[in-house]
Amino acid sequence: MSDDSRSVLKQLLDRLTQEPLDRHMSEQETAEAGQDFYTYNAEEQRRYEAEHSEEQRVEGLLRRWNRSGGEKQARGLYKLLCTLIMLVFLAVMLYTVSFLPGFGSAEHPINNDVSRRYIEQGLQETGAVNIVTGMILDYRAFDTLGESTVLFTAAIVVLLLLRRDEESEKWSPLAAEAVRAPHSDNFYEPQHDSILQGSARILVPVILLFGVYIVLNGHLSPGGGFSGGAIMGAGLTLWAIAFGFDDIRRFFTYKTYQRVVLLSLLTYALSKCYSFYTGANHIESIIPLGTPGAILSSGLILVLNICVGFIVTCTMYCFYAMFRKGEL
Amino acid sequence: MRFVQNFPFFCILLTLICTVISSVLSGKKARMMTVFILGADWVLNAFTLADVLRTGESFAFRMGHFAAPWGNEIRVGVAEALAAQVLLTVILLAVLAGMKRSTVGVEKSKSALFCILCDLATLAMLALVYTNDLFTAYVFIEINTLAAAGLTMSRQNGRSLAGGARYLIMNLIGSSMFLLGVVLLYIITGQLLMVPLRETLATLDLNGQYRVPLLMALLLITLGLGMKSGLYPFEKWLPGAYPNALPTASALLSSVISKSYIFLLIKIYTRVIGFELVRQTGILNVILVMGCAGMIMGSVKAVRSRTTRMMTAYSSIAQIGYIYMALGLGNELGMLAALWHLLAHSMTKSLLFLSGSVLDEASGGTHQRRDLRGVFYRSPLAAVCFAVGGANLVGVPLLSVFITKVTMAEAAIACGGWRLALTLAAMVVSTLLNAAYFLGTASSFFSPREGMKEQRVKGSRLTTAALAVLLAVNVVFGLMSQTLLPILQTALQAIV
Numbered sequence: 127m128s129d130d131s132r133s134v135l136k137q138l139l140d141r142l143t144q145e146p147l148d149r150h151m152s153e154q155e156t157a158e159a160g161q162d163f164y165t166y167n168a169e170e171q172r173r174y175e176a177e178h179s180e181e182q183r184v185e186g187l188l189r190r191w192n193r194s195g196g197e198k199q200a201r202g203l204y205k206l207l208c209t210l211i212m213l214v215f216l217a218v219m220l221y222t223v224s225f226l227p228g229f230g231s232a233e234h235p236i237n238n239d240v241s242r243r244y245i246e247q248g249l250q251e252t253g254a255v256n257i258v259t260g261m262i263l264d265y266r267a268f269d270t271l272g273e274s275t276v277l278f279t280a281a282i283v284v285l286l287l288l289r290r291d292e293e294s295e296k297w298s299p300l301a302a303e304a305v306r307a308p309h310s311d312n313f314y315e316p317q318h319d320s321i322l323q324g325s326a327r328i329l330v331p332v333i334l335l336f337g338v339y340i341v342l343n344g345h346l347s348p349g350g351g352f353s354g355g356a357i358m359g360a361g362l363t364l365w366a367i368a369f370g371f372d373d374i375r376r377f378f379t380y381k382t383y384q385r386v387v388l389l390s391l392l393t394y395a396l397s398k399c400y401s402f403y404t405g406a407n408h409i410e411s412i413i414p415l416g417t418p419g420a421i422l423s424s425g426l427i428l429v430l431n432i433c434v435g436f437i438v439t440c441t442m443y444c445f446y447a448m449f450r451k452g453e454l
Numbered sequence: 455m456r457f458v459q460n461f462p463f464f465c466i467l468l469t470l471i472c473t474v475i476s477s478v479l480s481g482k483k484a485r486m487m488t489v490f491i492l493g494a495d496w497v498l499n500a501f502t503l504a505d506v507l508r509t510g511e512s513f514a515f516r517m518g519h520f521a522a523p524w525g526n527e528i529r530v531g532v533a534e535a536l537a538a539q540v541l542l543t544v545i546l547l548a549v550l551a552g553m554k555r556s557t558v559g560v561e562k563s564k565s566a567l568f569c570i571l572c573d574l575a576t577l578a579m580l581a582l583v584y585t586n587d588l589f590t591a592y593v594f595i596e597i598n599t600l601a602a603a604g605l606t607m608s609r610q611n612g613r614s615l616a617g618g619a620r621y622l623i624m625n626l627i628g629s630s631m632f633l634l635g636v637v638l639l640y641i642i643t644g645q646l647l648m649v650p651l652r653e654t655l656a657t658l659d660l661n662g663q664y665r666v667p668l669l670m671a672l673l674l675i676t677l678g679l680g681m682k683s684g685l686y687p688f689e690k691w692l693p694g695a696y697p698n699a700l701p702t703a704s705a706l707l708s709s710v711i712s713k714s715y716i717f718l719l720i721k722i723y724t725r726v727i728g729f730e731l732v733r734q735t736g737i738l739n740v741i742l743v744m745g746c747a748g749m750i751m752g753s754v755k756a757v758r759s760r761t762t763r764m765m766t767a768y769s770s771i772a773q774i775g776y777i778y779m780a781l782g783l784g785n786e787l788g789m790l791a792a793l794w795h796l797l798a799h800s801m802t803k804s805l806l807f808l809s810g811s812v813l814d815e816a817s818g819g820t821h822q823r824r825d826l827r828g829v830f831y832r833s834p835l836a837a838v839c840f841a842v843g844g845a846n847l848v849g850v851p852l853l854s855v856f857i858t859k860v861t862m863a864e865a866a867i868a869c870g871g872w873r874l875a876l877t878l879a880a881m882v883v884s885t886l887l888n889a890a891y892f893l894g895t896a897s898s899f900f901s902p903r904e905g906m907k908e909q910r911v912k913g914s915r916l917t918t919a920a921l922a923v924l925l926a927v928n929v930v931f932g933l934m935s936q937t938l939l940p941i942l943q944t945a946l947q948a949i950v
Contacts, residue, residue: 222666225663226641227642235644236644240524240644267517269593276596276597278477279604283603283607285564291561291563291564292563384477391474395474403463405516405520405525406515407460
């Protein structure tokens with residue numbers, strides 16, 4: 127690492143550990159917040175100074191403790207305790223497992239009415255040959271709607287933490303510096319790795335097509351929205367590694383991301399709204415199940431798989447882009 | 455099925471759909487959307503509450519075309535509707551009070567994301583309160599955890615990032631423990647929905663082979679949810695997370711997010727495992743001792759803290775300790791006290807966090823407790839709010855926490871033995887410490903300093919109004935205890 131990038135890193139670290147200013151206060155707000163209502167009298171002044179010297183004393187102690195290898199000892203103790211706690215937990219869990227029914231045995235309590243109906247009537251009731259898909263997208267669709275929302279939530283939190291903010295780059299020279307610094311990914315764009323680019327040109331279409339196949343065939347064969355989406359996300363990520371973000375932005379920007387996720391989750395939520403409402407109020411659903419085994423069958427499951435696939439693809443790629451560059 | 459019985463489902467789906475739409479809106483519109491969601495949920499839930507109060511019956515609402523053990527389900531009863539109503543009121547008022555300043559400190563392009571996280575916390579709260587399925591509960595625990603971590607870190611400064619990271623790690627450990635517990639329950643019963651699970655557990659020969667896994671599942675679920683709601687000694691994430699978040703976020707974290715976990719735990723005890731069985735395992739003694747320790751340690755730390763936010767956060771640990779202690783007493787009266795305190799503390803704590811932040815602002819952006827001397831003359835309403843909230847937590851008669859303490863004492867007397875001694879000792883010590891820090895701080899608000907009156911600051915009108923309503927809600931809740939307590943009691947008996 128060059129000295130240049132090291133100094134930028136150091137400044138960033140300093141900024142992180144400082145007691146912060148509230149960002150984006152307008153000048154007036156800053157003035158209001160900083161307004162002094164009274165000046166401190168002599169007694170208060172003395173108290174503040176006493177506190178300050180106390181802080182310095184503690185800091186000195188901490189430094190001395192560090193120099194005498196205190197930190198090393200503390201880390202050692204920490205590791206020892208971690209190992210002990212984990213060993214105890216492991217022993218307790220193994221002891222518990224010894225009381226559980228054998229894996230795969232016929233008397234296992236999970237072989238009950240619930241799974242029997244999923245296996246025996248799943249095809250007939252959901253229209254899906256893949257009973258796992260039938261289970262997660264029809265019998266227990268509310269859970270899966272929740273799972274898709276988990277991905278949405280995770281993406282929102284990652285965007286909140288990592289997305290570059292142009293406003294704050296204007297406001298803080300440090301943030302602007304960090305984007306252009308040599309350790310930042312922007313420094314190496316555009317990419318010129320011909321081996322990587324050559325293989326990506328061949329691999330990415332195949333990967334994307336395979337992902338699409340797994341999503342569309344989710345109700346017929348093993349797979350579905352989650353696994354197919356992860357594969358498509360990997361394809362997009364590979365393209366971004368090989369050709370850089372400027373290239374991928376020709377067809378996939380932050381706006382694309384927002385719209386695709388919005389449409390997918392809305393379709394999912396609205397279609398399930400319909401089926402929950404009709405189900406709970408004992409109204410016959412008008413969605414046909416089709417011929418089991420055909421690609422256009424199993425009612426809403428195909429649509430839901432496509433929605434889940436889009437959400438997973440976008441979330442995967444969003445995570446990669448955010449962690450690497452802070453922008454899509 | 456009557457149309458009004460669809461309303462809890464409408465609430466959940468409406469919240470989800472509007473949240474998703476918010477993700478493409480600008481900051482200001484997203485904030486409007488949040489208020490719209492909360493308002494609509496509040497009204498819909500009020501209809502539900504009125505309906506279940508009128509009929510006095512609970513019902514299960516199946517999510518889809520498949521009945522109980524095969525499909526998902528939500529359950530609506532008086533306890534759920536009442537808890538959801540109280541928590542929705544708190545969220546609505548916290549969002550309104552923080553409306554003008556809620557996103558100061560969040561980068562401008564991200565203020566919509568902050569509102570979305572508030573919406574997601576509302577969604578998770580509704581689902582956790584109403585769910586009738588253990589796995590659905592786990593899914594929404596995940597949403598709750600992630601949204602809460604985002605709310606904690608939304609200021610993106612050093613302290614809130616460090617606090618948020620610690621929050622996330624400790625809470626994920628808690629979630630994994632809960633998940634392990636659910637998995638163990640599933641292995642020994644083959645069920646995930648609460649009612650069939652309970653029936654299967656009842657038919658199991660519990661003195662036989664499955665006693666150890668059941669005990670382990672119970673322990674993992676209790677400690678997992680305890681860790682997530684701030685039960686001593688697993689509360690180390692709490693002092694870093696609550697005080698460094700934005701005021702609205704602190705209010706949501708302390709009064710809604712951690713409370714929905716406790717409500718879920720109560721539901722699991724009564725509806726899944728059965729309170730009688732829980733009592734036999736002796737796990738209640740563990741949470742009784744932990745709760746008592748939390749009551750005292752939280753109060754001791756609060757006395758020693760220098761800022762109001764820290765003080766309020768540490769007092770949360772003490773109050774969570776009260777809830778677990780009441781649960782740990784192991785009788786119906788104790789459970790009633792726990793549920794009552796859950797609601798009372800939820801309202802009071804958000805009042806304290808919100809008014810505390812207004813007081814800090816009115817005193818030149820200070821964080822120190824001692825700089826708040828004479829703050830009543832700068833921001834009278836917030837000072838009164840803080841004083842009333844503090845007095846409530848100390849247990850001043852006519853207010854809600856007084857009722858908790860009386861009910862808890864009754865429950866402890868019904869237990870007798872070492873539990874009575876321990877509970878009463880912890881309550882006396884904790885109340886004295888509470889009085890020391892809350893009343894000490896509050897009384898300094900009213901001591902005038904020269905030239906104070908001219909320095910009065912006008913806060914935003916919306917904040918003032920929301921604080922006034924929250925104060926009124928708190929007082930009314932305390933005054934109405936004679937009506938509400940019997941309702942809660944019947945609701946608890948019906949929840950089984």
